[in-house]
Amino acid sequence: MDFELKSTHKMLQRVVREFALKDVAPIAAEIDVTERYPIENVRKMAEMGLMGIPIPKEFGGSGGDELGYAMTVEELSKHCASTGVILSAHTSLGSWPILKYGTQEQKEKFLKPLATGEKIGAFALTEAGAGTDASAQQTVAVLDGDSYILNGSKIFITGAGQADIYIIFAMTDKSKGTRGISTFIVEKGTPGFTFGKLEDKMGIRASSTGELIFEDCRIPKENLLGKEGKGFGIAMSTLDGGRIGIAAQALGIAQGAIDASVQYMKERKQFGKNISKFQGLQWYVAEMETKTQAARLLVYQAATKKSKGLPYSKEAAMAKLFAAETAMEVTTKAVQLFGGYGYTKDYPVERMMRDAKITEIYEGTSEVQKMVIAASVIGR
Amino acid sequence: MRIVVCVKQVPDTNEVRIDQATGTLIREGVPSIINPDDKNALEAALQLKDQNENVEVVVLCMGPAQAKEAIKEALAMGADRAVLLSDRAFAGSDTWATSTILAAAVAKIGDFDVVLCGRQAIDGDTAQVGPQIAEHLDLPQVTYVQNIAKNGDKLRVERALEDGHYVLDVEMPVVLTAIKELNEPRYPSVSGIYNYFDDSERPEILMWNVNDIDVDMTQIGLKGSPTKVNKSFVPTQKFEGERLEGSAKEAVRKLIVRLHERQLV
Numbered sequence: 001m002d003f004e005l006k007s008t009h010k011m012l013q014r015v016v017r018e019f020a021l022k023d024v025a026p027i028a029a030e031i032d033v034t035e036r037y038p039i040e041n042v043r044k045m046a047e048m049g050l051m052g053i054p055i056p057k058e059f060g061g062s063g064g065d066e067l068g069y070a071m072t073v074e075e076l077s078k079h080c081a082s083t084g085v086i087l088s089a090h091t092s093l094g095s096w097p098i099l100k101y102g103t104q105e106q107k108e109k110f111l112k113p114l115a116t117g118e119k120i121g122a123f124a125l126t127e128a129g130a131g132t133d134a135s136a137q138q139t140v141a142v143l144d145g146d147s148y149i150l151n152g153s154k155i156f157i158t159g160a161g162q163a164d165i166y167i168i169f170a171m172t173d174k175s176k177g178t179r180g181i182s183t184f185i186v187e188k189g190t191p192g193f194t195f196g197k198l199e200d201k202m203g204i205r206a207s208s209t210g211e212l213i214f215e216d217c218r219i220p221k222e223n224l225l226g227k228e229g230k231g232f233g234i235a236m237s238t239l240d241g242g243r244i245g246i247a248a249q250a251l252g253i254a255q256g257a258i259d260a261s262v263q264y265m266k267e268r269k270q271f272g273k274n275i276s277k278f279q280g281l282q283w284y285v286a287e288m289e290t291k292t293q294a295a296r297l298l299v300y301q302a303a304t305k306k307s308k309g310l311p312y313s314k315e316a317a318m319a320k321l322f323a324a325e326t327a328m329e330v331t332t333k334a335v336q337l338f339g340g341y342g343y344t345k346d347y348p349v350e351r352m353m354r355d356a357k358i359t360e361i362y363e364g365t366s367e368v369q370k371m372v373i374a375a376s377v378i379g380r
Numbered sequence: 381m382r383i384v385v386c387v388k389q390v391p392d393t394n395e396v397r398i399d400q401a402t403g404t405l406i407r408e409g410v411p412s413i414i415n416p417d418d419k420n421a422l423e424a425a426l427q428l429k430d431q432n433e434n435v436e437v438v439v440l441c442m443g444p445a446q447a448k449e450a451i452k453e454a455l456a457m458g459a460d461r462a463v464l465l466s467d468r469a470f471a472g473s474d475t476w477a478t479s480t481i482l483a484a485a486v487a488k489i490g491d492f493d494v495v496l497c498g499r500q501a502i503d504g505d506t507a508q509v510g511p512q513i514a515e516h517l518d519l520p521q522v523t524y525v526q527n528i529a530k531n532g533d534k535l536r537v538e539r540a541l542e543d544g545h546y547v548l549d550v551e552m553p554v555v556l557t558a559i560k561e562l563n564e565p566r567y568p569s570v571s572g573i574y575n576y577f578d579d580s581e582r583p584e585i586l587m588w589n590v591n592d593i594d595v596d597m598t599q600i601g602l603k604g605s606p607t608k609v610n611k612s613f614v615p616t617q618k619f620e621g622e623r624l625e626g627s628a629k630e631a632v633r634k635l636i637v638r639l640h641e642r643q644l645v
Binding site for chain 2: 007061
């Protein structure tokens with residue numbers, strides 16, 4: 001077992017770190033307050049090849065791997081969790097299912113512009129009555145000649161309105177339950193496809209979250225992804241991979257909070273000395289650092305397993321569970337270390353604490369991760 | 381069109397500390413980077429490649445085996461191929477010896493139209509190597525270049541000096557030295573990083589030693605270097621300044637009191 005990063009990953013980390021420091025960090029506070037989508041940085045990320053890291057070159061990607069992708073989400077999220085999730089949702093949820101389940105034509109048409117970052121991808125499974133219970137889908141798709149007609153709505157969709165290509169789940173046969181769910185690729189601008197309410201969120205405010213509405217939305221039959229009735233499996237396997245991205249986001253948030261805290265502790269003086277000299281506070285830092293490093297090992301393990309084609313469902317769930325809870329704990333401690341200043345928007349830690357909370361909820365709550373892990377250990 | 385870009389791998393001086401006892405740089409644990417001005421030179425070459433047909437960018441670097449990292453980064457940014465000049469015989473070279481070696485390598489690469497160098501390296505600050513290469517090769521040179529554009533079969537370059545700017549049309553082949561105002565270097569691409577940073581040997585990187593180039597052995601290495609460093613030291617701080625706190629008004633008042641005390645006013 002080798003814990004040393006390869007030179008490929010060291011270099012990628014160095015380059016993304018430089019980009020994050022130079023281009024992402026300076027606007028993080030502003031885009032959080034204004035809920036502005038950082039289009040300028042998404043374009044730069046596309047130029048660098050960050051929007052298609054694990055996608056093979058033949059489909060316009062960078063030909064990299066899951067570990068490099070996870071490290072990239074981590075580095076971005078140290079400074080801006082919104083930018084982290086923009087990349088994660090686009091790559092894991094919007095692009096990967098087409099790579100895994102798409103036909104050659106679908107890859108040419110949809111995956112290529114996603115991998116180059118020319119277009120942005122999104123994934124829509126959740127509905128008002130179908131959250132953790134994804135089988136309770138109400139959106140329906142009916143085959144009519146050469147097209148499917150979609151009706152229904154999706155909520156809490158990351159990238160709603162900002163994304164161009166959406167992976168949509170809908171019932172093609174309600175009588176079959178989860179075996180009646182199918183997956184479709186729907187482009188923004190398709191008649192009958194509109195956006196509803198955008199959520200006013202606690203965190204990740206520069207990444208939009210909102211409602212997708214389908215009213216007699218007619219999409220070509222060839223936009224069916226995978227086979228009819230296989231949508232539930234596609235959704236679950238996509239979320240397995242997505243968890244690595246969110247775990248990496250949580251990891252980055254935690255590391256960012258530690259970095260900010262340590263810097264502050266070396267500047268802030270109380271009782272005539274820097275607060276970094278107080279042992280009680282040093283112990284906080286020791287705990288924060290230890291848990292974050294443990295989270296990192298879990299995330300890198302899950303990513304490495306995925307790249308090697310090994311089973312990773314349990315590892316991804318453990319990584320997400322532990323990294324998300326670590327991010328919440330570490331950011332809460334960070335605010336405590338900053339004292340009153342930590343509670344204000346003059347410092348980044350209150351934003352990090354707000355951003356951290358979502359990582360315990362989306363792409364499977366912490367409770368769902370425990371179900372996945374327990375099922376894997378005990379058996380169903 | 382073939383552009384040869386000379387790059388040097390240097391310690392990142394933002395992170396360099398000085399050993400107070402010996403007066404030398406502490407290099408352990410300090411990351412190595414492509415010299416910043418050289419990166420501007422490379423970016424200029426890559427922009428000419430982006431904007432014109434049939435441009436080949438060849439990176440030339442002299443250094444130990446670890447300088448390969450700098451070369452890989454240049455390739456990941458978009459250079460076509462690279463030559464690493466590495467030999468014990470080159471060790472200890474000053475700017476004269478270095479430029480002798482680089483000029484011989486440029487001549488061997490051959491068929492070049494432009495040789496682009498950074499103005500100077502952050503670890504030596506001499507700004508001599510670029511101009512010396514031009515002299516060795518008997519080529520025209522323009523230093524302190526802040527803009528380059530193709531103008532027919534010539535190059536139109538802007539040379540920035542403290543008292544003004546020159547706009548010059550120059551014939552090729554030519555040697556240019558770049559300053560940071562020339563451009564904002566691009567990041568290496570992710571696909572480039574995955575291509576070049578794995579541990580396999582890359583055909584784009586040629587390794588040359590002293591036998592691969594035509595140089596006079598008396599002009600290279602420590603022995604061929606006319607520059608002799610007698611001593612290097614960190615200037616000692618002679619006195620500490622004093623900071624006068626308070627509002628501007630209060631601080632000025634304190635200053636006036638001090639000046640009066642010392643009978644300076």
